[in-house]
Amino acid sequence: MNELLSQFELNSQENFSILTFLLNIIIAIILLFILSKLYVKYGNSISNREQLSRVFILVGVTTFIIISIVKSSLALSLGLVGALSIVRFRTAIKEPEELGFFFISIAVGLGMGANQFLPTFTGFVLLALVIVLMKKNKLSDSISQNLILSLSTTDKNGNEIIDEISSVLSMHTTQLEMKRLNITKENFDVNFLINLSNLEGLQVIAKELKNLDADINITFIDSGI
Structure with a gap:
């Protein structure tokens, strides 16, 4: 019972490390910056890719901060679910490719916010290779x-x-x-x-x-x- 109640405690400062937080957020920003450049260079969207690419960094860093806050508290996690259930995004995703890059930026924020560097970095590198190879294959084959x-x-x-x-x-x-x-x-x-x-x-x-x-x-x- 005590372990269950402890999950609802909002104070988790004893497990917080400012050094780890800064290191993870810097790594996340670097990965998101690389993702934005990949989108500008290899994306197929006819919209302004340079402008949209900046949003990936904001989305990823915001996700990182949210996960860093709620990851150690079940109460905050449940509160986040309730808050997101009433949010409505009015701007439609024009192309499926844009949605894919948004999910990648969110995944980077989630992984680094949860302090999971190795799977996040490995997955990002593999996705980056897939993006480059798919573009090269499209240009060379047909x-x-x-x-x-x-x-x-x-x-x-x-x-x-x-x-x-x-x-x-x-x-x-x-x-x-x-x-x-x-x-x-x-x-x-x-x-x-x-x-x-x-x-x-x-x-x-x-x-x-x-x-x-x-x-x-x-x-x-x-x-x-």
């Missing part, structure tokens, strides 16, 4: 593009021009899927999802499509946007 074609009908009917476009795309892509087709009296729009092995393929495709119809309008849009 380029996913959403190809939007808009052209005016001439003496060819829609089926003929679509077959010719598909034939050109299939020769220079590793993946070809029609996603949208809109036909009117004057023109028709068609969207294809394609996968290219290199950037030069974009120029080749544009040239050959222009040979089919000089009035064709071609737009390349990254499918990640």
